[in-house]
Amino acid sequence: MSAARETLARCRALLADVTPLPGDCGEVCGAACCRSLPGEETGMLLFPGEEAFYADRPGWKTVPAEGGALLICPGRCKRSERPLACRMFPLLPLARGEEIRVAVDARARAVCPLASSGVRGLRTDFTEAVRACGVLLRGDPALSDTLLRLTAWHDELRETQKRFGGG
Numbered sequence: 024m025s026a027a028r029e030t031l032a033r034c035r036a037l038l039a040d041v042t043p044l045p046g047d048c049g050e051v052c053g054a055a056c057c058r059s060l061p062g063e064e065t066g067m068l069l070f071p072g073e074e075a076f077y078a079d080r081p082g083w084k085t086v087p088a089e090g091g092a093l094l095i096c097p098g099r100c101k102r103s104e105r106p107l108a109c110r111m112f113p114l115l116p117l118a119r120g121e122e123i124r125v126a127v128d129a130r131a132r133a134v135c136p137l138a139s140s141g142v143r144g145l146r147t148d149f150t151e152a153v154r155a156c157g158v159l160l161r162g163d164p165a166l167s168d169t170l171l172r173l174t175a176w177h178d179e180l181r182e183t184q185k186r187f188g189g190g
């Protein structure tokens with residue numbers, strides 16, 4: 024297994040059982056973050072090498088996208104199947120130089136009812152697992168650029184949200 028794939032496996036394991044709330048948060052919102060618009064497929068960006076976890080898995084496919092590969096999922100899944108992006112949602116580890124700071128993902132503000140409660144409103148073990156995962160990603164030469172790019176996208180979207188009164 025490549026070093027990056029091992030890092031991804033460790034991150035996925037860190038977030039295998041810990042969840043944002045003590046129960047299933049999907050019951051709060053009808054799994055809003057898994058719903059696609061009519062005529063669209065649900066997709067999320069994979070970390071480099073994460074495609075390997077979905078090779079030959081019926082109901083899942085990957086397509087090329089800006090910044091890597093996009094995973095098209097069935098719209099419902101077990102936690103053990105979901106990609107890292109979904110395991111961390113609605114949080115995101117942000118790379119600030121060598122430091123990792125956990126924040127509510129700017130993309131969550133439009134869909135996730137937990138976004139308004141902030142990082143402190145979520146389970147501490149979940150927040151800590153997202154932070155630990157960020158440290159691992161930042162320390163892996165093959166994955167660090169993706170984390171830096173996600174951080175830049177997040178910051179840009181937050182600026183736009185603030186400019187238009189999005190908090």
Ligand code: SF4
Nearest residue numbers: 048049052054056135
């Ligand atoms: S939108 Fe938020 S509350 Fe709903 S399932 Fe996704 S992470 Fe959980």
Ligand code: SF4
Nearest residue numbers: 057096098099100109
């Ligand atoms: S992979 Fe699973 S958690 Fe992620 S959007 Fe698809 S159904 Fe939802």
